[in-house]
Amino acid sequence: MTSSFLSFQNVTAWHRDQLLFTNLDFEVKRGQHWALVGESGAGKTSLLQAMAGRLSIVGGNVVYGFYDDFLKTHPKPDVFFSFQNLVAEVGQKHSFRNVSSNTADFYYQQRYHAADAADAPTVDQYLEALGAPAQESPVWTREKLVQTFRLAELGSQQLIKLSNGETKRLLLAAALLRNPRLLLLDMPLTGLDGEARAHFEEILAEITASGITVVMATSALEIPKAITHVAVLQQGRLLSTQTKEEFIPRATHLSEDPERQAAEIANLLAESAPVPTSFQTILDLKNVTIRYGDKTVLDGVNWLVFPGERWALLGPNGSGKTTLLSLLNGDNPQAFAQDITLFDRRRGTGETIWDLKKKIGFVSPELFQFFPYQNTCLQVVESGLYDTLGLFKESQPQQEAKAMRWLELLEIAQHAGTKLRQTSASTQRLCLLARALIKHPPLLILDEPCQGLDPQQQHQFKQLLEAICAHSSTTLLYVTHYPAEIPNCVTKVLRLEQGRVQEKS
Known part of the structure; x- marks a missing residue:
């Protein structure tokens, strides 16, 4: 067993007609967990995609040490099995599919229209469709994930109705159900409240302790404790690598004029x-109450806003919050059954x-x-x-x-x-x-x-x-x-x- 878990050696990578990396050298050693930081567009997401094998590598060499080691102790399941079977990703967008069409054709207002929302799978259906972990005696079982990520309370909810934080919990649970060797996370803290961010810290520590190597794109100001190393990228180049203790975030460049x-x-x-x-008045809400089935989402909200x-x-x-805003911007048809005035006019008049x-x-x-x-x-x-x-x-x-x-x-x-x-x-x-x-x-x-x-x-x-x-x-x-x-x-x-x-x- 080598110390190299994953190694990029002089790699040049393209996606469609865009050159993303040239002569890139980057190595993840066993026991290391990396944060990729840098300004927007620096290449953090692209490097995660390269690790997942979703870019075209036209030069250099990528060594998947974790895959080689797996094959030494496990017979190859089938001819189609590759390193990608040992990698799980959580991106910034989901790819949920509707039940009737089996396509990812969700649309923006779907969650607010009962008939169309019902076409989205529930959380329980989504997890069931993922199947059981392929490994024997997996660390991350469905039962453990449901408990860890508090998914039991969401089981009967359609995916389209989940909040941003609930969606992130589900996506991370789905990735861990694969019991991967490598877990790739793209801005996982984005949109989480303070309590959820603290909970993520605890879960990430448990993930790394279970033997999974983590590489995540994140803000330089939000690097979890479980991370051991930091790589700084800029315009598709690797500027520096260091331990987390050595890393000092760069000062923000403010607008010059x-x-x-x-x-x-x-x-x-x-x-x-x-x-x-x-x-x-801009808006006037009087005793607004919104329910979906047995769940009360808004309960007697009163709010008056002047120009x-x-x-x-x-x-x-x-x-x-999201449901409240949907009543204001015209996306939620339940607004017509509520006492809501917008721009001096009662909704539904x-x-x-x-x-x-x-x-x-x-x-x-x-x-x-x-x-x-x-x-x-x-x-x-x-x-x-x-x-x-x-x-x-x-x-x-x-x-x-x-x-x-x-x-x-x-x-x-x-x-x-x-x-x-x-x-x-x-x-x-x-x-x-x-x-x-x-x-x-x-x-x-x-x-x-x-x-x-x-x-x-x-x-x-x-x-x-x-x-x-x-x-x-x-x-x-x-x-x-x-x-x-x-x-x-x-x-x-x-x-x-x-x-x-x-x-x-």
Whole structure:
């Protein structure tokens, strides 16, 4: 048995027509657990994909020491068995499949429509379809995983109805059911509340103690205790490797010219005539209660928001925040059975969903998960002017120019002509942020807008949002699990817990 668990030797790798790595040398030794860090687009996800064998290696050599050692003590099950059978991945997006079509054709509003939501498998059905672990006497059995990840309480729920945190728990459990030798995690802490992050720390320690080697992409500021080594990447190059104790995060590079950014935002807002904002109230919820079967998701919520107010909507995973926002942005049909007034008009009194959506700029983790990816980044941003999930009409030169200016503000203009699916997850998220901002709506609903962004991008977006609030009367609802992300313009708080309002100030 060699000390090398996995070794990349002078590797050059491509994906589709894009060169990702050139002459890459990287080694994971036995007993090591690695964090891959670096700014967005540095190559963290690509390196995980290379380890999983999903990139085209056109030069150099990859040695899967863990696979060679496995074959020394286990007969090869069949001719198709490869190192990939010993690897499990948890990415930033799921690939759940509907029951009737057996295709991953979930759509954004599916969770709110009873008939279509029922086409999604339940948690129990999903785990059953994965089958039993192939190994004899596996460490991670289905029973242990259900207990460790608290899945029994979710068993009868359709996958499409799970919260972000619940989905992550299920995906990690599904990966461990394979009892892999190598576990690859892409930004696993993204979107988790404080309690869930602490629970992840405990689980990761148990995973590494069970003999599984972990390599994860993560923020340089969120490296779990179980990690032993850190690799820093930049633009597809390996800058440095060191033990976790030796690693010192690099200082965040701040915007060099915030005044220029603020001036450009002021110009864009002035040129974008907003929907008339002479409303008495932006939203007024009275005793709103939402139930799905026996589960009460929102319980007697009252909330009044006036024009120009900036609110933080806080609460742990599963507290009802996503459901509450779905009632506001026109995606949840249960809004019509509730006492909800938006922009001075009671829901269900004749307004169309398009009347509502043209007044709202919206972004969320669910939108990121299900947004169609056939458009270019520039087209995605321009589609925000028409409230469509993608551009379905001929681009207008004036609107296209405006979309380009927003891409430039967010420093991703170089991706304007690139298909959204071919860009990094952080670039995709920034495109969706620009799509929400471009039409200068009277209400901005930003659900975890900094999710997946590196510290520089987070700082830049926070500055941008401060400038928008300083130069407009835009009403803001801001959701996050990280208090430091909340911009200074936010002065009010609504906190939910188990569907009830715990704080309103």
